[in-house]
Amino acid sequence: MMTLLEKRITAALSQREENGLARKMIPFERKQGDMLVHHGQSYLNFSSNDYLGLATDPSLVSAWQDGLSRYGCGSAASPLVTGFHQAHRSLEAQLCEWLGYERAILFSSGFSANQAVIFSLLKKDDLLLQDRLNHASLMEAGALSPARMKRFRHNDMTHLEQLISPDEACLVVTEGVFSMDGDHAPLKDIRRLTAERALMMVDDAHGIGIAGPDGTGSCAASGVKAELLLVTFGKAFGLSGAALLCDQATGDYLMQFARHHVYSTAIPPSQAHALSHALQMIQTQHWRREKLQHLQQCYDDAFSSFAGYVSTPTPVKPLIIGDIESLQTTSEMLKSKGFWVGAIRPPTVPEGTARLRMTLTANHTEMQIHQLASALKESIEVCFDR
Ligand SMILES: Cc1ncc(COP(=O)(O)O)c(C=O)c1O
Incomplete structure (x- = not known):
């Protein structure tokens, strides 16, 4: 027999699952600079808040x-x-x-x-x-x-x-x-x-x-x-x-x-x-902020033509996808291409504004931003037939 509290816990978890909003915690084997390793696979990390690249310096x-x-x-x-x-x-x-x-x-x-x-x-x-x-x-x-x-x-x-x-x-x-x-x-x-x-x-x-x-x-x-x-x-x-x-x-x-x-x-x-x-x-180390500024410019050049692009004056770069399923599919496609990008869903953001949250850090390179843009373009074409 479940107690009332246990019933409530089970119900809340099922509801989250049914709404496609269940969160997962992923144990990485290694993090170094802008790379993440998960199940032996390396990913370029565009999902950290390590803006100046100090975390593994x-x-x-x-x-x-x-x-x-x-x-x-x-x-x-x-x-x-x-x-x-x-x-x-x-x-x-x-x-x-x-x-x-x-x-x-x-x-x-x-x-x-x-x-x-x-x-x-x-x-x-x-x-x-x-x-x-x-x-x-x-x-x-x-x-x-x-x-x-x-x-x-x-x-x-x-x-x-x-x-x-x-x-x-x-x-x-x-x-x-x-x-x-x-x-x-x-x-x-x-x-x-x-x-x-x-x-x-x-x-x-x-x-x-x-x-x-x-x-x-x-x-x-x-x-x-x-x-x-x-x-x-x-x-x-x-x-x-x-x-x-x-x-x-x-x-x-x-x-x-x-x-x-x-x-x-x-x-x-x-x-x-x-x-x-x-x-x-x-x-x-002013060069870290200067590099970040430069990368932000590169991001704008590479992403401004994407649907859902938002111009921001900071290294936080949201790309609004809208519904949760499309967000999930896009972020999984990006993962399969070696890019780890934050997939942010309600209730963290308002309903209907599920988004990729890309963050730039001073560890990234211009080339990596262009690679991310190409991977995202291909993912969107495949996922949405755009
Ligand atoms: C705006 C803002 N305030 C506070 C916090 C919480 O800070 P901490 O991660 O140190 O608990 C965060 C963290 O994600 C944040 O984004």
């Missing part, structure tokens, strides 16, 4: 190894117990200086940092305004928070202006670069609308390291300073973890009250040490 690997020799493996405690180390403090200080903030609070993931901010800052009767395409970590926190959450239409400033209320404690949250669409938020306009009326938070997971002078991100690129800035380390930094940048008082408050910080094991000091190295690489 030998100098970053050595930095982490050096950190391991100095500090051992785990931090062995939460930050307020004994998990916080000089290596963490030094990373925080570097981030503050680089991005122009008084405080940086480290988290083990961007997901937990977003949840921590929303749960600890907002109370009942507060107002949370979010772009409707914000990341799941922000949306879920908003839905579970006692604050009232309203979603404004994507990048629609008229709608945001209608919703902002100066009479309520109000937080406005946007991504800097939208992860599934690759477009920028109008940060200058959001800053203007929020000035003295609301706190502004920018999740710059996909902009940090890439946009702005020396990779300082989307806010710097727009000449804007948000009260709260989230940067994650799982993308351009090539590692994992996150930091929330803010002023002294907000930092003190989060340190005291953000449960995801207080009650969670600190990231290993060796990782903080490696992150400091990644930061130096981001600051000094």
Whole structure:
């Protein structure tokens, strides 16, 4: 006999399967640069967020190894117990200086940092305004928070202006670069609308390291300073973890009250040490951003004639296919030709906009982009008889 909970679990899984939305987790044997190996087969990876190509860079690997020799493996405690180390403090200080903030609070993931901010800052009767395409970590926190959450239409400033209320404690949250669409938020306009009326938070997971002078991100690129800035380390930094940048008082408050910080094991000091190295690489290795710019131009030249092409100013390149079955067929065809491309389906993106999400990294070459375009053209011709 199944319990009610077990029945619910089974029903949810069958529903996912029936809707063609079941997700799979694939264990790769090896990842190196822009290559993935699965069942002994090599694939060109156009599906990572390793925008600057740091994740398997030998100098970053050595930095982490050096950190391991100095500090051992785990931090062995939460930050307020004994998990916080000089290596963490030094990373925080570097981030503050680089991005122009008084405080940086480290988290083990961007997901937990977003949840921590929303749960600890907002109370009942507060107002949370979010772009409707914000990341799941922000949306879920908003839905579970006692604050009232309203979603404004994507990048629609008229709608945001209608919703902002100066009479309520109000937080406005946007991504800097939208992860599934690759477009920028109008940060200058959001800053203007929020000035003295609301706190502004920018999740710059996909902009940090890439946009702005020396990779300082989307806010710097727009000449804007948000009260709260989230940067994650799982993308351009090539590692994992996150930091929330803010002023002294907000930092003190989060340190005291953000449960995801207080009650969670600190990231290993060796990782903080490696992150400091990644930061130096981001600051000094301008060629990575320059190469990415060049590859973006190549992408536009090669793909702009495709149906579903979307022009974006970032390395995130969506190609809208529409329905889930066609997406599945196209992505399987691409795999059979040796290309691994993200197939993004609802509920991650709105119904009817299932898409290939191609991401460019500084490890790719111009030739590989042209090879991907030819493979996609052939796949589309075969799949859709176009
Ligand atoms: C916009 C955005 N915010 C937050 C996150 C979560 O970051 P993390 O992977 O470090 O948990 C992601 C990750 O995919 C993201 O795309």
